[in-house]
Amino acid sequence: MYIYRRMAADLTYIGALVLHAVHRGRRYGFQIMEVTELPSGTIYPALRRLEKAGLIRSQWEKAAVARSEQRPTRKYYRVTKDGEAALATAGQRYRLPEMAEPPKGAIQ
């Protein structure tokens, strides 16, 4: 737990940006890439790091939902309470860009 807290305190700008994107409703890698304009080689390791630090949590969507939409199942990320606290701290250190909520009709 101590390590996780330290990681939250040492959040880099990239980590904070990805966390901010997830917090603003971008729930999987490609959506986060679109909004942050960061390459995949940066986004996915950042997601793993944030998840390991307990700042986000991942969950596979139900197979039935994916089947009904005729697409593969997708892994969704969401911010935890620790992540929200870390994001608030990071917001004081970094100037994070404004991000609108994703449009309702967008593929989720």
Add this chain to the structure above:
Amino acid sequence: MRFVRTPLESRALLAAASVLVPRPLKAEWRREWDGEVWWWASTQPGAGRAPRERMALAIHCCGAIADALYLRSEDAAPIAAFRLLWLRPSSCLAGLVLLLAFIGAASGGFQHTRRALAFYRDPGSLAVLSQTGPFMGQRLGVPPLKVVYWDRHALTMEGAAIYSWYRSAVGDDSDHTEDRSAAKVGPGFFTLLNVTPQIGRVFATDDLVFCPNCVVLGYDFWKRKLGADPTIVGRTIAVDGHPARIIGVLRKEFWFLGADPAVWSLFDPDRTWRGFPNVITGAIGRLKPGVAPPAAERELRALAREVLPRASGAWVNVTPLDIIVGRPIATLGPAWLTFVCIAGIGALVVGQRKFRRSVFLFSKAVLALTVVLVVTIEFGGAASVTKTGGITFAAGAASLWLFLAGSGFVARWCWRDQCKRCPTCLSLLAMPVRIGEGARLLLEQSGTELACPLGHGTLFTSEGASSAPAYRWTSLDVSWRDLFVSAAKT
């Protein structure tokens, strides 16, 4: 599910990346990436089939490799295994062997060591001519005028020639040059050495008059930069911004005192010396049969007084080439052998009749001393020739001091390394814990307790000690072993 075919190159990238992912995570990782790629392809106007889209997807899939590498780096098991392996005594010896191999590769396969005994047909009669200054015996270059005078008038010598190393801009034309090692030599230099070229010819005595801009190429430069072109003779290249006509290429095996110049040009004492005021010239001569070096020294000194009376204080040295060439082995070899013998005695004493401990300490010391010896021979003299304008390579005073200092460092490192190893398994002790107030000196272990990664015991280094810390080893029984091994892995 709608079928979207992922392009071949992207699938290949994902497959290659998945090899790096730790096995327990592999299936889930692949599922996530397949889902992402599917989404990307299905939302593109041309379903990801257009060349630009395929390129973009391939770049995206390159990120999978970074992602896989991250997951691999997070996987603790191989790292822990590597850490334990790193602490083993065999790793120390393997590291030294690898270092030797690296030095061998960096020096072109121990080039100087191999060449030290090669090429010269009759090195006994060839001698390097140099001067020693009257003040503290410092070595001096030889003024070109003296060498020319010796060449014409010395009765004890068949001839003498100038040589000097410098850096030159060499290229096809003056706009496309590169910085290369080069040499300027007197017209009789190659004749004195009995050199026969690979193609073309070497310098002749009258080239200073009829062909002052002629150059001879080194074999490596000819082969690597000019593609070993057999018709190269007669063509023109740019040397220091001036056109130079190629008259020949030297043989592969030709080598002179450690230098390997790309271009050899003529040293004209009347013109070149003014253009290169900082060049230190060396000189080479061939003694007449039956003439001993001291007799030649006496004559050359007398002749030097005639040509430059003001600089008559310098002492002329005539050193046979075979002595200079064999000097690295003759000087550093016995020193290396002496240190190896001392290491052998030390290993027997420190090893306290434990065969494995003694063998390890001795092997470590021999390998480390060999590293120092090879570095001194391969790079010490080369640095002297290229950086300080020295006229011979290796085993000068600087090389000897470098070897002695290096050997001192090796002795200290071997002893300190041995102190930080478990007496039972010889593994490097790990998991340092500071106890009390240590001396807090840079890189010192005082006030620290270290443990054997295999649980054989702990080593305590006394507090406050600096120059000669006291070590106290505490053996542990078998019951501690599992605990230490699991701790060392984390």
